[in-house]
Every structure is written in C-alpha cells, then in structure tokens.
Amino acid sequence: MKMMEEMALDLDFKRPKLFVYDKLCVIENVSSIVMIGENSLTVEADREYVTVKGRDFIIKEIFGGRLLVEGRIQGIEFLRSQNKDKDRGIQD
Amino acid sequence: MNFFAHRIRIKIEGFRTDKLIDKAMKVGIHMCGIKRISDMEIYCWVTPEGLRAIRKEARSLYRITVTEERGSVYRIRQFAAKPFKILCSALILALVISQSFFVKTIVVSGYRAIPEEELRECLEESGIREGTYIPSIDWGKAEKHIYQVFPQVTWLKLAYEGRKVFLDISEGRNREPGELGEVADEKFYSNIVASSSGYIQSITSYRGLCLAEEGDYVEKGQVLICGMVPIEPTVYGEDVPDEYMVRAKGEVWANVPYRLTFNQERYTEDKRNEGEKLVACIRERTEKEVKEKVNSSIRLWAAENLPENAQILNKNLNFCYKGNIIEIGVTLEVRQQIGEEQEILVG
Numbered sequence: 305m306k307m308m309e310e311m312a313l314d315l316d317f318k319r320p321k322l323f324v325y326d327k328l329c330v331i332e333n334v335s336s337i338v339m340i341g342e343n344s345l346t347v348e349a350d351r352e353y354v355t356v357k358g359r360d361f362i363i364k365e366i367f368g369g370r371l372l373v374e375g376r377i378q379g380i381e382f383l384r385s386q387n388k389d390k391d392r393g394i395q396d
Numbered sequence: 397m398n399f400f401a402h403r404i405r406i407k408i409e410g411f412r413t414d415k416l417i418d419k420a421m422k423v424g425i426h427m428c429g430i431k432r433i434s435d436m437e438i439y440c441w442v443t444p445e446g447l448r449a450i451r452k453e454a455r456s457l458y459r460i461t462v463t464e465e466r467g468s469v470y471r472i473r474q475f476a477a478k479p480f481k482i483l484c485s486a487l488i489l490a491l492v493i494s495q496s497f498f499v500k501t502i503v504v505s506g507y508r509a510i511p512e513e514e515l516r517e518c519l520e521e522s523g524i525r526e527g528t529y530i531p532s533i534d535w536g537k538a539e540k541h542i543y544q545v546f547p548q549v550t551w552l553k554l555a556y557e558g559r560k561v562f563l564d565i566s567e568g569r570n571r572e573p574g575e576l577g578e579v580a581d582e583k584f585y586s587n588i589v590a591s592s593s594g595y596i597q598s599i600t601s602y603r604g605l606c607l608a609e610e611g612d613y614v615e616k617g618q619v620l621i622c623g624m625v626p627i628e629p630t631v632y633g634e635d636v637p638d639e640y641m642v643r644a645k646g647e648v649w650a651n652v653p654y655r656l657t658f659n660q661e662r663y664t665e666d667k668r669n670e671g672e673k674l675v676a677c678i679r680e681r682t683e684k685e686v687k688e689k690v691n692s693s694i695r696l697w698a699a700e701n702l703p704e705n706a707q708i709l710n711k712n713l714n715f716c717y718k719g720n721i722i723e724i725g726v727t728l729e730v731r732q733q734i735g736e737e738q739e740i741l742v743g
Contacts, residue, residue, distance in 0.1 A: 332422070336418050336421070336422065337414055337418040338414075338418075339423060340413070340414035340417065340430075340438070341432075342432065342649050360430065362429060362430065362431050363417075363427075363429075363430035363431075363440075364428060364429060365426075365427070365428050366417070366420075366421050366426075366427045366428075367424075367426045367427070367428065368424070369421075371501055387425055
C-alpha cells in the first residue's frame with residue numbers, strides 16, 4: 305500500500321473503521337446506534353451499516369463516536385444504502 | 397478520571413432502549429459496561445452528569461433506576477456523611493499513634509553469666525520498662541548505669557526499634573579493683589569443691605547447683621556446688637544461653653577420716669630418792685600413760701592441721717609393740733567443712 309493511500313485511510317473520519325481482536329471489537333466513526341440485539345449490534349457510519357454478530361455482547365465503552373464491544377464475535381457485515389433516509393425508515 | 401471518581405450503574409427500562417443509547421451517544425454522554433438484558437431492559441454505567449443528561453433525554457418514555465454507585469469520591473462523601481465513623485476512626489488512629497510512643501517489649505540478649513532478671517531490674521532502675529514513654533528515656537544514663545552495676549560488661553548496645561527496646565551485651569572477665577574508679581571486683585564465678593575426701597553429712601547451697609547428696613563419699617577436688625546453673629530461655633533466638641554462671645556459695649559438712657601413726661618408747665625410767673641415794677628403775681609404760689601421751693599428740697596435730705570449727709567425733713587407737721617401741725595407729729573421724737571456692741575460668 306502506498307503511503308498516500310495509507311494516510312488517506314488514517315485521516316478518514318467518516319467511513320467506519322473496525323479493529324477486531326479475539327473477543328474485542330473497536331468500531332470508530334460511528335454516527336448512530338441502529339440496533340442492539342441479542343446476537344448482533346448494528347451501527348451506522350457514513351451511510352454504511354456495520355453489523356457485528358456474535359454472543360454475550362457487552363458494550364464496554366461508548367464515547368466520542370467510538371464503540372468498544374466485548375463478547376464472542378462470530379461475524380461482521382457491511383451494508384451500504386443508496387438512500388440514507390429511506391434506509392432509516394426501514395430500520396425504524 | 398471523573399468516571400473513576402464517581403460512577404453510577406443504572407437500569408433503563410422501556411421500548412427500544414437502544415434508541416436512548418443512540419441519543420445519549422449523540423449528546424456525548426460517556427457510557428460504560430452496557431449490557432442488554434432484554435429488548436426492554438439495559439444496564440449501563442454513567443457519571444452523575446451523564447445520568448442527569450440521560451434523564452433529560454429519556455423524558456417520560458423510559459424508566460431509569462439507579463442500582464449501584466461506586467468511586468473514590470462517592471466513598472468519601474458517604475464516609476463524610478457519617479460523623480460518628482470519622483470520630484471513631486480518628487480515635488483509633490490517635491490510639492495507635494500514641495501507643496507507638498510507649499515501650500511494648502524489652503529484648504535482652506548476649507548475656508552469659510549475668511541473669512536476665514538482673515539486667516531487666518537494672519533497666520527498670522534506669523526507667524526503662526514496659527509502658528515507658530520512649531522519648532523520655534535517657535539512653536546514655538541507662539548505659540552508664542549498666543556499666544556501673546555490672547563491671548564485667550565490656551560492651552553494650554541499648555537501642556529501640558518501633559516499640560521494642562533491645563539490650564545486647566557482651567561480658568568479659570571482671571575488672572580489677574581500681575580499674576574503674578571505686579567499683580571493686582567483688583564478683584567472680586566459682587564452684588565449691590571438696591578440700592578433702594569424706595562422707596557428706598550436710599550440704600546447703602545458697603547460690604549454685606548442688607551436685608552431691610548427704611551420705612555421698614566425695615573425693616578431694618570434686619565439685620560439690622556448681623556455679624553454672626542451667627536456665628530455660630524465655631525468648632526465642634539462636635544464641636540464647638542455656639545456663640548462667642554465679643559465684644557458688646554454700647556450706648558443706650562432711651565426716652573426714654584421718655589415719656595417723658605415732659611412736660613412743662616402750663620403756664620409761666623412773667627415778668626416786670631412797671635416803672641419799674637416787675635409784676633409777678626401768679619399767680614398761682602402762683596403757684594409760686601411752687594413751688595420755690597419744691591424746692596429747694593428737695591435740696597437737698589437730699591444732700596444726702584441722703580447721704577451727706572441726707570436731708573430732710570418733711577416735712580409735714591401735715597399739716603395736718615393736719621391740720622397745722610402741723607404734724600407735726590412730727584413726728580419727730572428724731566433722732568439718734570441706735567446701736572451698738574454685739574459680740570458673742571462662743573462655
């Protein structure tokens with residue numbers, strides 16, 4: 305990866321950024337929490353929805369658009385919507 | 397930091413609790429440990445400011461219940477709210493601090509011949525005992541006093557650590573008179589030994605350990621009263637002595653047999669005047685005469701050889717005629733004190 309591309313990714317404060325470890329997941333640039341389910345957590349970031357699937361979730365910390373999720377992580381899904389308002393309407 | 401100072405665990409109940417969490421995040425409320433129990437119930441930790449803000453956001457749509465509070469500031473506030481607790485704590489603290497100024501125990505070590513009790517008594521005379529106020533102790537004076545009372549102490553260390561006072565001494569040979577001013581060397585450690593062989597009649601120990609009993613036959617030089625007395629250490633330690641030394645003192649009376657031999661002339665010359673003539677006649681000595689002379693010889697011998705308080709209990713004479721000589725074998729049973737001091741050499 306070129307340095308410029310790397311810098312562009314680091315300095316991108318809109319698109320969702322995820323760091324996933326064994327039992328820990330850090331999601332950055334979160335604009336809103338869409339749903340906290342029994343086996344999933346869905347957040348929105350820049351018209352993209354990120355769903356972390358798993359079990360026994362505890363949101364360790366929420367502060368400044370940053371989520372720290374602890375639990376058994378089984379999968380991550382990205383959903384991109386064409387129309388933000390429409391998508392939101394569906395979710396609600 | 398604010399979170400650690402005071403944090404509150406709340407229970408949020410209502411429809412779509414995740415929406416309230418979303419709102420709270422957008423407002424900028426710091427939340428931790430969000431745990432979903434069901435669709436209608438969520439637990440999370442917030443700061444007091446966060447709780448106020450979240451209540452504002454929740455309005456009447458959600459029910460928020462405080463379940464637990466933690467944090468150092470919270471604890472202090474809780475504690476400060478109860479003045480009786482503060483008073484008790486201050487009292488206990490004052491008690492502990494004040495107790496640390498008083499002597500709790502005195503540890504004496506290094507002694508060999510001086511009994512521990514005497515050293516403790518000496519410390520007491522200097523004002524050092526259990527319960528003494530430590531800053532009021534004159535350590536220099538106490539050390540000087542120990543040196544004066546026990547001249548055999550060559551070195552000592554008197555110090556305290558916490559509430560314990562330590563006295564460590566080193567003993568040496570007693571000093572000679574005049575070596576330390578007026579302090580005379582009156583003490584040395586000794587045994588009482590037999591000055592002659594005999595049968596013990598009575599033994600009384602004033603100081604020291606009796607090693608013989610009444611009726612025992614003891615040889616000359618045998619230790620009768622020992623100056624090394626065994627002790628049971630009262631403190632735990634590796635170098636604690638198992639005996640201490642004293643100057644043994646006591647009375648030992650014994651029946652001492654003596655065997656003597658005296659010789660006398662068998663015949664004697666009697667002279668008598670018969671008118672103007674001097675007639676000499678030789679005759680054999682009578683037993684009475686021999687006995688008288690032997691008795692006088694025994695008295696002379698006793699005056700020269702026996703101690704003043706000796707008492708002759710039995711006397712047996714045995715005559716043996718050898719030509720013109722009578723050999724008298726005398727067996728005496730004398731009651732006398734046979735104890736004499738013998739210094740114990742240390743080292």
